[in-house]
Amino acid sequence: MPTTECTALAHSQGPSLTRWQLLGAVTLATLSICTLAASAPKMSRMLHTPAASKHIPVKSTQSRPISLAPSGTQRRSSLEHIVTSIPLVRHAHAEQQTSWETQQRRATSEIQASLTWALFMGAGSLALALTGMRTLWAGSPSPMHQMAMAATVSTRDVKVAPPKEYIPGTVHISDSFDAGNIICEETSVDAVRLRIKPDPYTAGTDNCHHMQWFYFRASNVKGRKVKYDIVNAGDASYKSAWPGYNTCASYDRRAWFRVRDTEFSEETGSLSWSLDAEHETVWFAYFAPYSYEQHQELIARVAASPLARLVVLGDTLDGRPLEMLTMGTGPRKVWIVARQHPGESMAEWLAQGVLDKLFDDSAESQVLMSAATFYIIPNINPDGSVRGHLRTNASGANLNREWASTGDYMAPTLERSPEVYHTLRALDALGCDCYVDVHGDEEIAANFFADNAGIPGYSTRQDKLHKDFLAAMMAASDEFQTELGYGSDEPNMANMAICQNQIAARFDCLAVTLEMPFKDNLNKPDLIHGWSPERSMRLGHSLLSAIGTMLPALRG
Incomplete structure (x- = not known):
């Protein structure tokens, strides 16, 4: 009341x-x-x-x-x-x-x-x-x-502190929704001064406050050209990623487009853009978000099928279920895990594409599910996703540095990284023949695999599997390439706390990190949408086709 x-x-x-x-x-x-x-x-x-x-x-x-x-x-x-x-x-x-x-x-x-x-x-x-x-x-x-x-x-009717006074007629800014992240420092009728909220401090591994993801709503903007200025963009985790980046915008949170005049100032460290809005309200984001409500709808839709089974691996620090969808009956065990870094929302869009392909009742999907069992975790970091973080979970842990202890830093633990703890326990119990860790890259405008050539005991068999997988992806998608990427670690110098390295060494299997761009695909630029949710889902279809090509060579 x-x-x-x-x-x-x-x-x-x-x-x-x-x-x-x-x-x-x-x-x-x-x-x-x-x-x-x-x-x-x-x-x-x-x-x-x-x-x-x-x-x-x-x-x-x-x-x-x-x-x-x-x-x-x-x-x-x-x-x-x-x-x-x-x-x-x-x-x-x-x-x-x-x-x-x-x-x-x-x-x-x-x-x-x-x-x-x-x-x-x-x-x-x-x-x-x-x-x-x-x-x-x-x-x-x-x-x-x-x-x-x-x-x-x-x-709920009692406010801890009064809100900032809003002046009617000025642009209204809000991030009070799932995955929202922004601080409005100043607003007027045609200009807004903003600041990105940092993630919690990542102690023990990265030892920093990560920051780059933003997502907010601007209202009272129809018919006026408003300038938006993120003044602390120069302090972001990947400052060098801003040049060439265009902000994502949407009027309905379904169809997203790019704001072409986005600019980054090296001198002031500000990311700015202007938009003459066609509607009263517009949403802006670092990339098209994949909300937790969308995640629940995806889980419900797939779990309702007799072809799938929903398995809860455990709970996160915020009390959310860590959900895995299991499909197929074949002997080869294929894992696809998305969104260790919550701000990389294109990863969950790709996971949706994978699931849509598996359930399209095509001859290809039937062959896949008869030859392999798929274990798919569409969002391994739901807490960070809802909180609007770039790279960390609720405690500030970078999950992709939690797959093994590093020096005196113990990982994974239920206290700091239960998401990795539960997933690794399930992997040990079920086994793994192929593992794809799905991410997004802030700087490189391309889709590519990261290898694990630097792990101890990296074998010629693993090397051949990786090269064959590259060729299969190239054949499956014209959005994939091999020229741009991270390169390989020196022998025995890989960081074993990184997911793909730990999995490849632990199970002597094919394991890769699939990276997608926040910007665009330089080989196939789309000036209106850049890299988008739709392209991410199509790449998910292609990933399944490449995995199908690799199944006979997997250990099984």
Whole structure:
């Protein structure tokens, strides 16, 4: 219930509550009087019964006060004075004296309890009566009523801090949605000053704050040319990737296009672009996002098929399920894992393309699923994706540096990288013959494989598998190439905490990293869309065709 409604309700019910307050006051007062009346006979007997009535010969008397007030209290009520001045007698026989004193103490304790309860109810009735009179006099709800009504207000209606003042007519900026990332420092009718939020610090491996992903909405922009300026772009993880990059934009978050006049200033470190919007609202992003809601729709659609099985490998740090889809019945075990780096959303678009191809009921897909079993994790880092991170999970871990311990840094662990921990455990249990780790590259405008020639024990068999896979991808897609890429590590110098290196060495299998561009494919440029979700999904189709070519050569 909104706060305003609760306040109105409190005022409207104020007089009604006051009547109940007065009734409660009368009730408590009556109970107080009854308690005092019930205590009176006992007090009378205590005050007037002679010692002889107890058949105790009186040898001597003395006053022994029994304090009902806390220690140090100087003032006593008249009733307390009566109780504390009751004389206690001693008998010559110790047993009789003890029995008499015990009875007196019990009676005194009962009187004390009765008086305390009577005083408590009297005070309560007085408080209720005064509060009710105040409410009737002021015509406002009582404090007790206000507290009760405030308790019904949901915490979602309580803002921790007031929002920044918005000036009507200026451009409104928001990132308050799945994967959103931006800080609006200043806005006017035709210019916006922005800043990218960094990922949590990546301790133990990268030792830095990663930053490059942005995603936000601009409103009140129709019919005006607005300049957007990200002032800390020069501090991004891949500053050299900005030249040649064009911002992604959309009016409906379905169809994305590129803003061609995007520019990066080496002098100021700012990434800027201008757009004369056709609609009141426009979304901007580093790449077309793949939201967590889209992810859930994908999972639900595939899991509903009798050809697939959904397996939850474990939970992430934010409590999200780590989901794997299993398809096929063949002996060869093929793994396709996407989005270790959450900002590389093209990876999940490719995973969707793979799944769409497997379920298209074509002859090719039927052959694939009869020859192999596919284990597909469309998003291995859902926490980082929802949080709007570039490269890390909720704890700041770069998952592609968590596949083995590095020096004193222990990995993977449930405390820091449960996503890798759960996936590696499943790999060990199920086995692997082919592994494709799907990524996006900020700098290189091409699609390519990264190899693992630097792992210990890299064999001629693995080298041949890698070269044959390159040839199969080249044959399957004109979007793939082999000229641009990362190059190979020196023998025995590979970082074993990187996924593809760990998997290739651990299972003596074919393992690659597939990289796609954030910019465009230089071999086939698309000036309107650049590299896009649609092209990523088509490359997923091609990847399956290449894997089909490789299946007979896999160990199985």
